[in-house]
Amino acid sequence: MKQILDDILSQHTKGLVLLDMPTGTGKTYQVAEYIAQQIDQLKAQNRKIIFITHLKKNLPFKELEKQLGRHGNADYRDEVWFVQGKLDAFKDHFSTYIDDIKRLFPSFKPYELLSLLKEYEQATKNGQSTLIGVLEKSSDKPIKDFSNLVKQRLHKEFKTPELRLDALKNNSDWQWVTKLFPATLTLDKPVLFMSVSKFIYPYDTLIQSPMTITELLADYQVTLFIDEIDASKHILQDFIIKQGLRNPIDLVYTVKQIGMTLSNSQFSDELLPPHKLDKQPDDPATIQQNLQEKSLTVNKDFNLSLSLKSRDKSQQSSFIFYDKKPLYLANAQYKVLTLTADEAKGTVWIDVVKKTTEHDESNTTLGGLLATCSQTIGYFKGGIHMLANNYHANYRFDGITYDNAVRSYLNFFNFKDSSFDNLVYEIQYARLTSTWKQKNLESDADKNDPLRFHENGFSYHTIIDSDDNVSQSIVDTYSFPYSPEALLLDWCRNFMVVGISATANLRSRLGNYDLHYLRKRLNASSEADFVQLNSEQKQRLSDQFTESTCYYRQTYMQVTPHGLVNADDEITIKDEFINLFGGQESEDIVQDLFNKAPIKDENNRPHYLKQFYKIFQLWKAYHQQQINAFLVLFSKGYYEELDFLRTYCNILSQHLGLPDTAKEEMVCVVGNTSENALEGIKTRLSQGERRFVISTYATLGAGVNIQYPIPSKFAGKLVKTNHRPPNDNMDFDGLYLDKPTKLISYLDKDKDNTQHSLVNLIFQLEYLKLSGLSLDSFEKHLQKAFSIYSGSGHYKSVEKLSKFDDFKAYMMQVLIQAIGRICRTNMKCPKIQLHIDNALLDHWFDDFGTSQMLPEFHKINAFIKEQNAKPNIIDSAVAQQDFETVRRFIEKMKYKIAAGNITIDDVHQWQGLRDFVLKNPQKLNEIISPYDFLYINFEEPKTSYYYSCDEDDENFILLKQPTQHCYTASSASARLDRLMQHTGIYEHFIQKGYAIQLAASRHWLQPILFNNIYKGALGEIAGSYLWHSYDLPNLSDLPTKDFERFDFLVDDGIYVDFKNWSPTLQDGEAEREKIYYKMEKTGAKLVFIINIVADSNQYRPLNRFPHPTKGNEQLIVELPYFTLNDNTADMNQINIIHQLIEEYQAK
Incomplete structure (x- = not known):
């Protein structure tokens, strides 16, 4: 990577390059080496190197000191400057310089501020997160007032910025100012380290008025390294929200x-x-x-x-x-x-x-x-x-x-x-x-x-x-x-930005910067470049990664899933707890546990209990697998529940004959106190103790170093994973990954919601709108968000955001970064235990290829693929008479279809299920079959039934009476009665063995089968029959990866999608936005959207909808009907279909 930096930074002075080497492959080491080699030339060349990170603990001072000595530039240590935040600088230095302050400002009374700083320091040591927040706010005004006092006198005594800087450097009366306000030396030092938040406007050096960092450094050639660049986006967004x-x-x-x-x-x-x-x-x-x-x-x-x-x-x-x-x-x-x-x-x-x-x-x-x-x-x-x-x-x-x-x-x-x-x-x-x-936009497409x-x-x-x-x-x-993105773009226009992160090139607008936007704007610029590595440079990085992991094969890695997938009621969950705690003799203990479980929201009681169950499972594995340092990651911290967890982990240990060490070894690291807590854990681990560390993705996720000094008990027992000299530290040998949640800001209608959460959600919706969320759906989500925030409580149902690839990639980004926490060194325990949430089996999104992913990631990835490749889920469900398995299969298929990672086995199982429901939408009373569990049984025959479903279409609820927004299962709602009026379709259904009526029956398909499979399948079968009967070109099945995005393929880039809509269900604009998204995914040029039958003699004409920005390069053609009410063809429409197909075949 060092050679790549030399090559790129010698050729480009402004722009952006992204380096996405995995964690533990020496990125920081090589950046420090680059700085050490360049430092003696920077002032002469009027250059600056700035290194910023979202975590101040990640600033590589020690590594840079080693490199300076190694390259004979140790004398340049003073040229490196840490621009500390004001509060931290005051905490560290204010008490030291009180006498100097009083000499220049005799009327200033420092002791109130000094008292606040001492309280802040003590609260930080004690981990009092609430008090820390209060003291941070309380200290802000007196520090700002003192800053203004210093600035006024500095400007009064020294008339120019140059004189002020000289006084701060060389005048003993003023030198203390640089310790309390480190930004004062920004222009003087060639190498600067600071946090991302410090880098944002207003940047105040005291010697000048506040300004943007790009304006301040306009006369310098600046190389800006951004550590964990994708994580920096969230800090910039937080700043924008707070300012607004x-x-x-x-x-x-x-x-x-x-x-x-x-x-x-x-x-x-x-x-x-x-x-x-x-x-x-x-x-x-x-x-x-x-x-x-x-x-x-x-x-x-x-x-x-x-x-x-x-x-x-x-x-x-x-x-x-x-x-x-x-x-x-x-x-x-x-x-x-x-x-x-x-x-x-x-x-x-x-x-x-x-x-x-x-x-x-x-x-x-x-x-x-x-x-x-x-x-x-x-x-x-x-x-x-x-x-x-x-x-x-x-x-x-x-x-x-x-x-x-x-x-x-x-x-x-x-x-x-x-x-x-x-x-x-x-x-x-x-x-x-x-x-x-763009100042002179040439077209409406550019403007929009x-x-x-x-x-x-x-x-x-x-x-x-x-x-x-x-x-x-x-x-x-x-x-x-x-x-x-606009802020980062300004930095790229003025500086050469080097973004470093294991997920720097991840394509998720939720989790990373919008790379498409950055590339497009920079490629259109004459001032800055979007630099992409050439094939030789990519190969170098690949070789470096291979070298850094070449001895991993000497480790043994095991993956174990955890969780109660099918247990949704408290009785079933309790039975699982009893089994875990040793059988029926532990029933009283489990009942006591259930009574004392600290559950904040009784409406979500099963969820809380299942989360606790996973922690108890993991505690058992911690002992049985003899894990030394186990990192257990959730989206929620369990600090307040820690005493409860320790108590019952000790009881579990006693019942299973395991060491009852929970009080000493189970710890929780969350919030403002995490740095001190983590240092204490590292100390204990280095002394040979073991630790079970519960934390969150937000606390110990991207960029956090958790490796610890190698204790003497591991001398000669560790695996060195590459040729490099052995690290003094070693990695954790156990990791648990819970399914990440709360990735999208959540507004709870039953709680007070902050305006910050509301705005953060709007930003996320805007990003998703750029990634395929339709305008109609965007507006529904907005209306829901503002309704919940204002307390009005009235909003439409909304589609699930987790189905978008952008969201899935964001979730994987969190997991990839989490895996990196146990991959910081080249010293590993011989056994590495990897534990995952069972829910990840349904939500794992492998769209990253096989290169440059950590071995731990590949191990988990292979395990999940193997689990998901188990043969015929439907046959298994039938054998076990388990409808929950069928429901999960349908939900998983919806997820896979959206992601485009369908397998041929998935297709066969889906088509088999579809064929079954087409033939058996109702069950005959006298027949007993192994498929009876797919039906709802009523006491009396019914010609219809009613149901509701939540906004994600996952939970269907039967209703005794119709309600305002309910759904109906009937012959009319499926439009079967209308389809069967067409003689040709009727005979085709008889020939295929499909049901031709839905009469009164006691046994109807479950709602999820009726709603998600049966109704759509009717339209597809009827539509394909009519298409062939009109002598239109042959239809083909879609490639496996595009399965169900549309119904059929006509020719390269030409698709057909049949609909079985009633007029009241049509929402053209919203549907078209979804179709354009699918067209982008499949490379479609022309798509026919054909509704089978119309309910009126007032036939609307065929409509053409060119893409809003690409025009006829992506054309949707909507046919409101495919057969007239007399069941004949509209030959004018058929001729237009022929013409359009020929036109697009010729393109």
């Missing part, structure tokens, strides 16, 4: 304020300096005039001189989401908020009325007003940006920064504090992202490019009426104007 929530803007007030201010006064001459920028066509005076005219027009059009007020006093809040168009949410569902001016009462009334087509485009709606105000504020921000740019160009050599200039213009308007801060922040970042926005979300972001408005604002309604706008 911290400073909401009142758009209506702000537009009114701009108009009023510019009507009554003008910028001073100081704010209208000479026009110096040729790239900006308008001079400052013209910009000022344009801002005035724009704001006054909006004020006039919407009567903004009047107060905005909701007429309905009972309405407490509404939400409007804005992403290219207003979308009303929560308690405004199906309605629109209109505006009515009432000059007599000095009010513009907000009324809630039924939504109509006319209202959607009208400016008399509140959504229209806010959209117009947003555009006006956007125009205003652009104008202020141009004014500040020009001002900065005139006075930059006087020490005036762009940030100074922006604030000077905004201060002219006397905005509210939150609006002022919002505008400063957004103007700064609009400046960064504007470079990547969904990737522009990263540069435009989203916002939402909340309308609140309260007793504190009787005369007007408050309309706050929360704006999130860009994504983390």
Whole structure:
């Protein structure tokens, strides 16, 4: 990898390269070696190397020190600088420099801050996570106040940045400042280490005004290493969310304020300096005039001189989401908020009325007003940006920064504090992202490019009426104007960014940056490059990886699954506990355990019990397999339940004749206290003790080092996995992976939800919209999120997000990084015990090939493939009379179909099940068969039954009576009665042995079989019969990997999908978005979507829908019917089908 760095960084000075070597293969070592070899040349070449990470514990100081000595550059240690966070710097150094502080600032009283810092240090040592959070907030203001005090005097005594920096370095009265505020030496040191969060705007060196890091280092050639680059996205996103929530803007007030201010006064001459920028066509005076005219027009059009007020006093809040168009949410569902001016009462009334087509485009709606105000504020921000740019160009050599200039213009308007801060922040970042926005877009396709979300972001408005604002309604706008990708892109435009992570190239917008967006923007840039490794470089990395794992074969790895897959009721779960604890004599113990189990949510009691069961299973394995250091990873921490777990693990040990060491050896590492707890565990392990460590993916996931010094008891007993010198540390020899959950932000309708969780969920939905989530489904998820957040509780059912490849890849990213925690060294125990959640068998997503994955990953992957390859699940279910196995098979097939990893055995089993239900949708009373368990049995014959299903279509519930949103199983709902009116279809069904009627019966197919297989199969069989009867081209089955994406293949790139819809079930736009996604996956050029029969003589014509951006390269052709009501063909449509097939065959 070192040679690759040399090659790439000598050829490219700006851009992005991603290196995805697995954990433990020497990435950090080789980065440190590169820095050590370059450090003596950096100042002479006006270069800087910066290393940032999401975990400050991962900064490779010690490794760099070794490398500096090895390469004869030990004298350059002082050229390396750690830009510590302010709170940590104060904690470490404040008490040391109190005398120095008092000499310069005799009136400053340090002892209150000193007391807070001592409390913070003690709370950190004691692991008091709640108190740590309180003290962090309490310390923030006094540190900020002291920072301002230092800055004011520093700027007063030393007039230029150069003089200030010199004083901090060489003046003994001021040198202590660099310890408390390490960022002061950013410009002086050629090698900088810092956390990702420290790298984000505003970057404050004290010697200058805060600015972006790219502006601060604009005169340097910078190489930026980002450790665990994919994890850094979540930190940037968290920053964007916090900024947006911290400073909401009142758009209506702000537009009114701009108009009023510019009507009554003008910028001073100081704010209208000479026009110096040729790239900006308008001079400052013209910009000022344009801002005035724009704001006054909006004020006039919407009567903004009047107060905005909701007429309905009972309405407490509404939400409007804005992403290219207003979308009303929560308690405004199906309605629109209109505006009515009432000059007599000095009010513009907000009324809630039924939504109509006319209202959607009208400016008399509140959504229209806010959209117009947003555009006006956007125009205003652009104008202020141009004014500040020009001002900065005139006075930059006087020490005036762009940030100074922006604030000077905004201060002219006397905005509210939150609006002022919002505008400063957004103007700064609009400046960064504007470079990547296409200025002269040539087509609507470019303008509507969904990737522009990263540069435009989203916002939402909340309308609140309260007793504190009787005369007007408050309309706050929360704006999130860009994504983390836009920030990273700005770094790539200014620096050469080297992203390092085992999953750096993972294609998941949820878990990683949007690589498609980054590549597209960088490839279109003349300034920066998206660097991809050539074949020779890839081979080098592959060879390096092979070398780093060449002796792994000397280890023995075993995979063991855990969990209760089919136990959903408490009685069955209790029986499993009794078996685990030693049989019937332990029944009282288990009952006591159940009574004392610390379960926070009784509605999820079975889930909690099954999780505890897995921990007890793992404790048993820990002893029986003699694991020395066992890392047990869940999505949830079990710190509060630890005493309970220790108590019953000891009891389990006693019953099974195992050591009862739970009190000493079972530990839990979660939250703010994890660093100290982990260090204590390492110390105990190095002394020869054993540990069973329960933690979470979030705590000990990506990038965390858990290896420990090799204890004497392992001398001569470990396996060295490569040719390199042996590490002083060794890895854990046991790992458990629970199925990761909470990957998507979850809003609980029964609990208070934070606004942060709401916004994080919206970001995730936006990413999924770029990855195949339809616009209709996106809007339903949004409406659900805002409804739960506001407490209105009314929302539509939504589709399951976990079915998307993006989500699955994200889950695998978490697991890959978790496996890496036990692969940090080349010293291994001879036996490595790998334990997994049984649920992973259904959700494992192997789309990563076989190269450059850790041996532990390959072992688990092979085990899961072997388990999933067990022959004929359906035959097994029949033999065991187990309908749960059938249900799981159907759910697994839906998952596999979406993922495109179907096997030929899956296809055969699915087709066999489909053929059975087509022939036997009901069971005859007098016949007893081994398939009876597939049916629901009623006391009396029924011609139909009712059921409901949850939003994931996984849990079906029988209903005695129909409800508003229920489903019906009947001949009419399956449209069998209508299909059988066609003589040809009727005879075809008889010939095939398929059922031709659904009469009254006591035995009906289970809902999941009727809903998910039978209804669709009817359309496919009827449609293929009609297609052939019309002498259309032959149909073929799809390749195995594309099974069920469409029904049939006509020719290369041409597909047919038959539907058995009734008109009320058609949702064209939403379906088309799903179809475009499938077309992308299969490489389809033309897809016919054909509904079999129409229910009316008013036949709608065939419709063509070219792809929104690719046009006719991907064409959907919808046929609302395939046979007329007299059961004859519409030959005009048949001829068009022939013509289209011939046209696309010729392409």
